Amino acid sequence: MTLIDAVSYALDHNPTVAQQYASVRAAEHSLAQARGTAFPTVNGLLQNYAQKSANYGGVYEIIGLQQSSVFSQNTIQIGTNYTLDTGGLSFLQLASARAQAAQAEETLANTEDQIATNVANAFYAVVQKQAIVVVDASDLQYQNVLVDVAKAKERTGVAAGVDVLKAQVAQAKSESTLVGGRADVDNAREDLAQTIGTSLDQQFVFPTEIAEPKLPAQPVDVLEDVALNARPDVKAADDAVAAAQFTRKGWDRELFPQVQLTAAMGNQFAPTSAGAIVGVNPTTGAPIVLPRGSPGFWTLGATSTFTLPFVDYGQRHAERVNDDAQLASARTALDQARLQVEIDVRQSYRAAQTALAQLSFARDESRLGTESARIAELQYQHGLIALSDVIQTQQQSVTAQSDFVAARVMYVDAIVKLRVSLGTYTAQSAVADLQ
Numbered sequence: 001m002t003l004i005d006a007v008s009y010a011l012d013h014n015p016t017v018a019q020q021y022a023s024v025r026a027a028e029h030s031l032a033q034a035r036g037t038a039f040p041t042v043n044g045l046l047q048n049y050a051q052k053s054a055n056y057g058g059v060y061e062i063i064g065l066q067q068s069s070v071f072s073q074n075t076i077q078i079g080t081n082y083t084l085d086t087g088g089l090s091f092l093q094l095a096s097a098r099a100q101a102a103q104a105e106e107t108l109a110n111t112e113d114q115i116a117t118n119v120a121n122a123f124y125a126v127v128q129k130q131a132i133v134v135v136d137a138s139d140l141q142y143q144n145v146l147v148d149v150a151k152a153k154e155r156t157g158v159a160a161g162v163d164v165l166k167a168q169v170a171q172a173k174s175e176s177t178l179v180g181g182r183a184d185v186d187n188a189r190e191d192l193a194q195t196i197g198t199s200l201d202q203q204f205v206f207p208t209e210i211a212e213p214k215l216p217a218q219p220v221d222v223l224e225d226v227a228l229n230a231r232p233d234v235k236a237a238d239d240a241v242a243a244a245q246f247t248r249k250g251w252d253r254e255l256f257p258q259v260q261l262t263a264a265m266g267n268q269f270a271p272t273s274a275g276a277i278v279g280v281n282p283t284t285g286a287p288i289v290l291p292r293g294s295p296g297f298w299t300l301g302a303t304s305t306f307t308l309p310f311v312d313y314g315q316r317h318a319e320r321v322n323d324d325a326q327l328a329s330a331r332t333a334l335d336q337a338r339l340q341v342e343i344d345v346r347q348s349y350r351a352a353q354t355a356l357a358q359l360s361f362a363r364d365e366s367r368l369g370t371e372s373a374r375i376a377e378l379q380y381q382h383g384l385i386a387l388s389d390v391i392q393t394q395q396q397s398v399t400a401q402s403d404f405v406a407a408r409v410m411y412v413d414a415i416v417k418l419r420v421s422l423g424t425y426t427a428q429s430a431v432a433d434l435q
Contacts, residue, residue, distance in 0.1 A: 001198075001202060001203065001204045001205065002204070002205045003119075003120065003123050003431050003434060004428055004431060004432060006119050006123055006192070006196050006204065007115070007116050007119050007120070007196075007427055007428055007431055008428060009196050009197070009198060010115050010118075010119050010195065010196035010197060011112055011115060011427060013196065013197040013198070014115055014197060016111055016115075017108070017111055017112060017115065020104070020107055020108040020111050021108060023104045023107070023108070024101070024104045024105050024108050026104075027097070027100050027101040027103075027104040027105075028101050030097050030100070030101070031094075031097040031098055031100075031101045033097075034090070034093050034094040034096075034097035034098075035094055035097075037083075037090045037093070037094070038090040038091050038093070038094040039082075040080045040081070040082035040261075041080060041081075041082075042078065042079075042080050043078070043079060043080070043081075044076075044077070044078050045075065045076065045077045045078070045079065045266070046075075046076055047074070047075040047076075048072065048073070048074050048075075049071075049072065049073045049074075049075070050071070050072040050073075051070075051071045051072070052069060052070050052071075053069050071270065072270060072271055073268060073269070073270040074268065074269050074270075074271070075266060075267070075268045076266050076267055077264050077265060077266025077267075077297075078264065078265060078266065079262070079263060079264030079265070079266075080261075080262070080263050080264070081260070081261075081262050082260070082261045082262075083258065083259070083260045083261075084258065084259040084260070084261070088256075089250050092246045092247070092249050092250040093246075093250070095242070095243075095246045096242075096243045096246040096247055099239040099240070099242040099243040099246070100239070100243055102235065102236075102239045103235075103236045103239040103240055103243070105232075106232035106233070106235045106236040106239070107232070107233075107236055109232040109426075110231075110232040110233050110236070112426070112427040113232070113420045113423075113425075113427055113430070114420075115427060116416070116420065116427035116428070116430050116431060117416055117417060117420050117430075118195060119192075119195055119196055119431075120412075120413065120416045120430075120431050120434065121413055121416075122188070122191055122192040122195045122196075123192055123204070123206075124210070124409045124412055124413060124434075125188045125191070125192070125409075126185060126188040126189050126192055126204070126206060127206050127207060127210060127409065128210075128405055128406060128409040129181065129184045129185045129188050130185055130206060131210065131405040132181050132184075132402055132405055133178065133181040133182055133185055135398060135401045135402055135405065136174065136177050136178040136181045136398075137178055138401075139174045139177070139178075139394065139398045140171070140174040140175055140178050142174075142373065142377070142394055143167065143170050143171040143173075143174045143394070144171060145377065146167045146170065146171070146377065146380070146387070146390060146391070146394075147164065147167040147168055147171050149167075149377075149380065149381055150163040150164045150166075150167040150387060151164055153383075163387045166387050166388065166391065167387060167391075170391045170394075189204065192204065210405070210408040210409060210412060211412060211433065211434045212359070212408065212411065212412075213412070213415050213433055213434065215349075215352055215353065215356060215415075215418075216349075216418070216422075220345065220346060220349045223345050223349060223422060224341070224342050224345045224346070226422055226423075226424060227341045227342075227344070227345045227421060227422045227423050227424075228338060228341055228342075230422060230423035230424045231337075231341050231421075231422075231423035232423060233337050233340070233341070234334070234337050234338055234341055234423075236337075237330070237333050237334040237336075237337040237338075238334055240330045240333065240334070241327070241330040241331055241333075241334050243330075244323070244326045244327040244329075244330040244331075245327060247323055247326065247327075248320075248323040248324065248326075248327050251316070251319055251320045251323055256306075257304050257305060257306040258304070258305045258306075258307075259302065259303070259304045259305075260301075260302070260303045260304075260305075261301070261302050262299070262300070262301040262302075263298075263299065263300050263301070264298065264299050265296065265297065265298040265299075266296065266297060266298075267296045267297070268297065341421070341423075344421040345418075345421050345422065348414065348417050348418040348421045349418055351414045351417070351418075352411070352414040352415055352417075352418045354414075355407065355410045355411040355413075355414040356411055358407050358410070358411075359404075359407040359408060359410075359411045361407075362400070362403050362404040362406075362407035362408075363404055363407075365400040365403060365404065366397075366400045366401045366403070366404035368400070369396055369397035369398075369399070369400030369401065370397055370400075370401065372393050372396070372397060373390075373393050373394045373396075373397035376389060376390045376393040376394070377390060377394075412434060415434075416430055416431060416434070
């Protein structure tokens with residue numbers, strides 16, 4: 001499993017993401033319902049009415065006609081029923097539902113970005129510990145050489161036996177450090193598996209070289225503008241303000257009439273009555289026959305209702321006060337979100353610049369430390385310096401190499417955090433080039 005695979009797996013199995021995804025679907029459902037309320041729906045109707053009776057005069061018996069013992073009627077129509085809410089409330093509710101749906105999507109995106117950051121940190125924690133193990137193995141090899149050199153110098157009488165003991169002490173310490181480092185790798189790998197929610201025995205593909213991605217070329221003020229326009233938390237806060245504004249506009253909805261419009265067209269046909277003789281024309285004496293079917297029908301209707309609340313016990317006033325408070329709170333949250341974005345971008349960019357500069361120094365420190373340890377070993381072999389000086393130089397070299405590994409990982413983590421702070425990267429694209 002690579003880094004991108006780990007991020008994708010975490011997104012698919014994280015309970016918080018699942019909960020946010022469900023919230024997005026619920027918001028979209030509410031938006032669809034609001035859309036169906038704000039705009040007229042068109043429905044089709046297919047209806048069959050059937051009745052059968054015996055010895056039943058029915059309502060037509062008073063005029064000397066008998067109710068048909070068998071009667072059926074088929075109706076087909078297309079119609080709509082549209083209610084214009086008071087003060088355009090349905091459209092305000094539609095806009096509010098749309099803002100809430102967008103807010104839910106942006107909250108989901110923000111959660112995914114945070115997961116990408118956490119997984120990348122856990123992933124490179126393993127990479128860092130693996131690189132430290134390589135350094136520890138190199139140090140052990142160095143100490144083994146010193147032990148062999150000390151023994152050879154002791155046999156020739158050039159060095160005292162205490163040098164061998166000192167070299168063996170340093171060797172044992174290096175072996176212990178290497179054992180602990182390998183255990184740290186296993187622990188970090190299990191922590192990564194737990195972070196993404198997979199089995200502790202999951203195998204990962206870690207890079208042998210730690211990536212060094214480039215810093216963004218734009219200045220920090222340009223990056224701030226990009227983040228302010230792209231960050232999901234800013235968009236969510238802005239949508240919250242929009243939703244509060246729409247709610248505030250719906251306060252005076254009772255002062256407008258409600259209009260309900262209906263329209264339908266269709267055709268009815270009674271097959272049991274079609275062609276039946278229902279009477280005689282008194283003028284011509286010809287029988288009156290019901291036609292087969294009808295030319296169709298249509299209907300239009302409009303109902304307007306105006307209700308003015310005279311006594312509501314302060315309901316409308318309390319509603320307005322609440323709407324104003326919610327709008328003010330949403331605006332304050334938006335200002336804080338924008339300020340947080342500016343802080344995140346500035347500090348993330350500064351952290352990445354600092355990590356890059358420290359990486360350069362750490363690289364030089366590691367290179368010089370390795371070279372000094374090599375020279376110290378040669379000097380000891382030729383009797384120019386004491387063994388304690390060699391061991392001290394090697395310890396400084398190991399520390400420098402470890403610091404170099406930590407600096408490289410710190411720079412990668414800073415780049416990931418900077419990318420996430422911009423809001424222009426998805427969870428996967430933020431780590432795509434780091435494998």
